[in-house]
Amino acid sequence: MDKITFGLVGGGWRAEFYLRIARALPEQFAVGAMYVRDEGKADVLAKTWGVKVYTAIEEFIAAGGYSFAVVSLKREVSREYIMRLAHAGIPVLAETPPAPDLEQLVGLWNEVGDSAVIQIAEQYLFQPMHAAKIRLARSGRLGAISQAQVSAAHGYHGISLIRQLLGVQFENVTIRGQRFISSLVKGPQRYGPPLTEELIRSEQLIASLDFGDKLGVFDFTGDQYFSWIRGNRLLIRGERGEITGDEVAWLESFDTPLYSRLRRIEAGHGGNLEGFYLKGIMGDGEWLYRNRFAPARLAEDEIAIAESLVRMGLHVAGGPSFYSLAEGSQDQYLALLLEQAVNSGEPVTSVSQPWALR
Numbered sequence: 001m002d003k004i005t006f007g008l009v010g011g012g013w014r015a016e017f018y019l020r021i022a023r024a025l026p027e028q029f030a031v032g033a034m035y036v037r038d039e040g041k042a043d044v045l046a047k048t049w050g051v052k053v054y055t056a057i058e059e060f061i062a063a064g065g066y067s068f069a070v071v072s073l074k075r076e077v078s079r080e081y082i083m084r085l086a087h088a089g090i091p092v093l094a095e096t097p098p099a100p101d102l103e104q105l106v107g108l109w110n111e112v113g114d115s116a117v118i119q120i121a122e123q124y125l126f127q128p129m130h131a132a133k134i135r136l137a138r139s140g141r142l143g144a145i146s147q148a149q150v151s152a153a154h155g156y157h158g159i160s161l162i163r164q165l166l167g168v169q170f171e172n173v174t175i176r177g178q179r180f181i182s183s184l185v186k187g188p189q190r191y192g193p194p195l196t197e198e199l200i201r202s203e204q205l206i207a208s209l210d211f212g213d214k215l216g217v218f219d220f221t222g223d224q225y226f227s228w229i230r231g232n233r234l235l236i237r238g239e240r241g242e243i244t245g246d247e248v249a250w251l252e253s254f255d256t257p258l259y260s261r262l263r264r265i266e267a268g269h270g271g272n273l274e275g276f277y278l279k280g281i282m283g284d285g286e287w288l289y290r291n292r293f294a295p296a297r298l299a300e301d302e303i304a305i306a307e308s309l310v311r312m313g314l315h316v317a318g319g320p321s322f323y324s325l326a327e328g329s330q331d332q333y334l335a336l337l338l339e340q341a342v343n344s345g346e347p348v349t350s351v352s353q354p355w356a357l358r
């Protein structure tokens with residue numbers, strides 16, 4: 001497809017992912033304009049990234065030169081800018097979540113709903129290993145999927161993976177949850193490794209999401225994002241097999257079990273001189289995921305965000321929805337209910353929201 005030029009609203013840590021992707025893949029992406037409120041930050045961003053940066057949203061909208069705008073702002077203000085851009089007729093790819101609470105989620109939906117071109121930049125389903133597991137879960141090899149245990153991301157991200165793996169859309173669910181506190185030696189943070197040894201309190205949220213004939217199990221501690229000693233875990237169970245971590249077991253027939261392993265295929269190891277990048281994920285002799293951005297040296301989260309950009313470019317040109325405002329709102333709604341269940345210690349049952357009734 002043609003080169004994708006997008007606008008970028010926001011200049012924080014998360015916004016820099018989009019700038020790095022555009023720099024690493026200049027033949028595929030370009031940042032046509034940016035908006036940040038702070039003039040000092042605007043000057044730094046312009047000099048560092050070579051992008052035109054505006055400090056007035058009206059000027060950013062009037063400048064144009066991009067096919068859609070990425071909104072990468074804190075949840076407390078994201079909704080305001082999503083609506084403003086949508087009312088200006090600009091397609092929006094919004095970082096998660098689209099609003100901080102149910103009242104604002106419903107208000108956003110009632111304001112723009114299906115009338116605007118809005119997608120949510122939920123990247124976890126596009127991370128290579130997750131994408132491979134989702135594809136395998138939907139292939140039929142494991143039979144009907146009944147359970148997904150996800151310990152890989154917080155809140156709406158974790159719930160998104162549960163929904164994707166179970167094949168759940170807007171069905172109502174009963175959530176039970178609890179909080180567990182334990183001691184942990186502090187690990188790396190967003191901007192680098194620890195400087196001294198420090199014992200901290202690690203908060204773990206555990207919840208079950210009962211959809212009736214399907215069960216999701218959410219289990220996460222925020223330390224997993226950067227910790228060297230707290231890993232991620234996924235278990236996907238179907239009537240004919242399961243995925244446990246990178247291991248796959250399934251029945252070819254009732255009396256013939258087969259076993260395989262999901263394997264990352266990477267260039268640059270040993271004597272390989274192709275470069276250093278992910279080629280894809282293989283399982284049982286087939287590609288379950290191929291990296292369309294190879295040979296760019298991108299982290300897997302950046303690969304996933306780049307995938308959202310490609311899909312948004314296709315969507316704006318008339319292609320299919322890939323992660324709608326309705327889906328993003330549902331995941332945030334269920335994340336709010338999960339937090340309520342944990343805090344109250346009582347089961348909480350969802351009710352259908354306006355985006356589920358469209």
